[in-house]
Amino acid sequence: MRVYNFAAGPSTLPLPVLEQAQRELLDYNGTGMSITEMSHRGKPFMAVNQEANSLLRELMNIPDDYSVLFVQGGATQQFAAVPLNLLKNGKADYILTGNFAAKAYEEGTKYGDMSIAASSKEDNYTYIPDMKKVTFREGIDYVHTTYNNTIFGTRYTELPKTDAVLVSDMSSCILSEVVNVKDFGLIYAGAQKNIAPAGLTIVIVRKDLLGNASPMCPVMLNYAVQDKNDSLYNTPPCFPIYMAMLVFKWIKSLGGVPAIQKINEEKAKLLYDFIDNSSFYTNNVNKKDRSLMNVPFVAPTEELNAKFVAEATANGLVSLKGHRLVGGMRASIYNAMPIEGVKALIDFMKKFETENR
Numbered sequence: 001m002r003v004y005n006f007a008a009g010p011s012t013l014p015l016p017v018l019e020q021a022q023r024e025l026l027d028y029n030g031t032g033m034s035i036t037e038m039s040h041r042g043k044p045f046m047a048v049n050q051e052a053n054s055l056l057r058e059l060m061n062i063p064d065d066y067s068v069l070f071v072q073g074g075a076t077q078q079f080a081a082v083p084l085n086l087l088k089n090g091k092a093d094y095i096l097t098g099n100f101a102a103k104a105y106e107e108g109t110k111y112g113d114m115s116i117a118a119s120s121k122e123d124n125y126t127y128i129p130d131m132k133k134v135t136f137r138e139g140i141d142y143v144h145t146t147y148n149n150t151i152f153g154t155r156y157t158e159l160p161k162t163d164a165v166l167v168s169d170m171s172s173c174i175l176s177e178v179v180n181v182k183d184f185g186l187i188y189a190g191a192q193k194n195i196a197p198a199g200l201t202i203v204i205v206r207k208d209l210l211g212n213a214s215p216m217c218p219v220m221l222n223y224a225v226q227d228k229n230d231s232l233y234n235t236p237p238c239f240p241i242y243m244a245m246l247v248f249k250w251i252k253s254l255g256g257v258p259a260i261q262k263i264n265e266e267k268a269k270l271l272y273d274f275i276d277n278s279s280f281y282t283n284n285v286n287k288k289d290r291s292l293m294n295v296p297f298v299a300p301t302e303e304l305n306a307k308f309v310a311e312a313t314a315n316g317l318v319s320l321k322g323h324r325l326v327g328g329m330r331a332s333i334y335n336a337m338p339i340e341g342v343k344a345l346i347d348f349m350k351k352f353e354t355e356n357r
C-alpha cells in the first residue's frame, strides 16, 4: 500500500510517473534495456536529455539567453560553484533566511569577500527580512537568496532591490509557482524534492555570466564547460534525468506551472487555515512569508509531538517529524502530494486533537 509521504527530500513523486518508469524499466522504448543500462552517448539517452531540457525551458518560460544545465553534487555543491563561476570583483552579499542559506554563505567565504546583507537568524528564521529595507554593498558580483526555506517553512514574496546579479537556491520550490526567470542571473535546485530522485541538480544561468570561472574551479563545476557539452562532459545522472523528463511531462499535462501553483495554493491554504483556526496546533512563521511547500507546526507539548508523529505513521501519513532545528512536525506538500493527502492529514490532525486535548 502507498502511504502519503510528507518527507522534505527525497520526496514523494507523482504516481503516474512512477508507474511509467516501472513499465519502462526493463525495456525503454523498444531498446530491450533499461534507461539505466545504456550509453549516455547513445541516441535514446541523448533524446531524453534533450527533451528534459526543452520541457524545463517550456515550463519555466526560460529565455534563449539562459543555459539549462543538469549537474551533480546537489544544491550543496552549488554553494561553491556559484562563487567559483560568478566572482569577478571577488565579493558578494548573502541574505540568511535559514540553515541552507547560512551554509551557502559559509562555503562562499572560502572564495571571496562575502557579507551578510540581512538575516532572520535571531528569530530562528521565522520570517523573511523586509526587502524594501535591505541594502547591498557597492561592486558586488551577486546577491545570494534562498527562495524557499525547507526547514523553517518560509518563502520570498518580494525580491531584493539590487542591480547586482540575483542568485537563488530554489531547491524546495522549483516548478511549484511561477517565477520570472529574467529576474535572476542564476537559479539552482537539487532535484530531489519537486523533480526527480536525488542525484540531479538543475542550474539555470544567464549566458553572459558564463566563461569567468576562477582558474581553480574544478572542471565539473565550471558552468561554461557543462554548457558547451550539453551537460554531458562526463557520465550524467541518467536515471534522474529520465525521471525529470517524465515529471516535466506530468506537470505539462496538468496545465503547466500556473495550474500546479493554483493546486499548491489550495493545498497550503487548507492546511494553514486549519492550523490557524485550531487552538491546539501552531505554526510560528510570519504569515506573509509562509511557504507553499513546507509547513512546520507544533502540538502543545514535546510528548504530544512525538505521539502525533508515531500515530500519524501508523495511519499511513509518514515522514512528518520536523527538522531537529525546529522540532515538532513538518508537512512537505510538494507538487506530487495530492490534495487528498493534505485532506487526510487534516482529518488525522482533527482526530488527534479530539483525543488528546
Ligand SMILES: Cc1ncc(COP(=O)(O)O)c(C=O)c1O
Pocket: 008, 009, 073, 074, 075, 076, 077, 100, 146, 148, 149, 150, 151, 169, 170, 171, 172, 190, 191
Ligand atoms: C533550500 C535547500 N538548499 C540546499 C539543500 C541541500 O541540498 P542537497 O542535499 O541537494 O545538497 C536543501 C536540502 O534539503 C534545501 O532544502
